[in-house]
Amino acid sequence: MSITPGAGDYLIWFSGSMEGTLANSTQYASVYVNGAQLSHSERRVFTEGSILNNSFPVATHAYVTGVGAGQTIDIRWRTTGGTATMHERTLVVTQVDPSNNTQVTATTDATTTSTTFVALAGMSITPGAGDYLIWFSGSMEGSLATSTQYASIYVNGVQLSHSERRVFTEGSIPNTSFPVANHAYVTGVGAGQAIDIRWRTTGGTATMHQRTLVVQRVTTAAATFAAAQDTAISGLVTGTTRRLRFEVSNEGTLSSSGVTYQLQVAETAACSAGAYSAVPTGSSGHWQIVNSIYMTDGAPTSNIVPGLFDEATTFVTGQLKDAGNATSNITLASDAFTEVEFAILATGNSTPGGSYCFRLYDSTAATPLNTYDVYALGSILP
DSSP: OEEOOOSEEEEEEEEEEEEESSTTEEEEEEEEETTEEOGGGOEEEEEOTTOTTOOEEEEEEEEEEEEOTTOOEEEEEEESSSOEEEEEEEEEEEEOOGGGEEEEEEOSOEEEOOSSOEEEEEEEEOOOSEEEEEEEEEEEEESSTTEEEEEEEEETTEEOGGGOEEEEEOTTOTTOOEEEEEEEEEEEEOTTOOEEEEEEESSSOEEEEEEEEEEEEOOOSOOOOSSOTTOOEEEEOTTOOEEEEEEEEEOSSSOOOOBOEEEEEEEOSOGGGOOOEEOOSSSSSSEEEOOOTTOOTTOBOOOOSSOSOOOSSEEEOOBEESSOSBOOOBOOOTTEEEEEEEEEEEOTTSOTTOEEEEEEEETTTTEEOSOOOOOEEEEEOO
């Protein structure tokens, strides 16, 4: 149960069936990244004296950012005594766009005696308008014989009834913990509406141990332009990935030499007079280049339709960039044009209400392009 997926941000799912041989022992399973435990992902099965060698499903998941090249995502497990057995099992990881994923976690036990659904501590996300996939998992137990503990997903205060999961505490196994997991797909979540986990017990005290809630905004359609060509965009939100596309055309009579196009930005109301600097790949600036699952750094662009207006006759392949702020050399003959695209986001250092201009810079010649008709413009939500 080990995967080395390469650098990136990942969703992780594990499931299996686990049992123990020793009365009153506990078996644990957890996600590790680069040798470090994700504590919130720990799930447990308690082997009470009357249920030795009884196998139970176990499931856990996590969202992790910044996995490095060569780092491993793996599942590790232990038992407090006797022999633990894990039967058939599955580990899946998938690279994701961080702008579409949100996670909350908790490692401190939560308890409730409520017989009606109440909020589970720490398990609420307000992700913004959209359609979402939702995953929750934890470990749950009850203190009272013949009681039942329930957990369910709620959206905007309304239960998704199909997501309700239960653990029945039979008379001989009070305070016996079992993993619980559920998931859902929901459409039409409104701005300001919460996705949360609620739970209840029919009697006694219910306890929820380590737990994880992840939501992912689902993109079901092809990418579309956020505004018409050469139109400024306002109300941009920090932490959200945007893709910025430029066209460069050679309208002179001579061929250009190879040009490396670097993305630069300036916070200014007058684009022609701004103090420009390269957009970094780190988060030190107001904007940064970020990874996007929808592009591969250095991959060729195409003359998409609908797209930017063709300012010349012959299209020359450009580049998609999500790991660096500059293309490789691109040569344009007379009456030729290219398109380059960058994945960027506004960082927490950006100015609320601030106006930003973006341009391409000829880093080969260390000079701005000699003719600049239109700048890309955007402003941050106040």
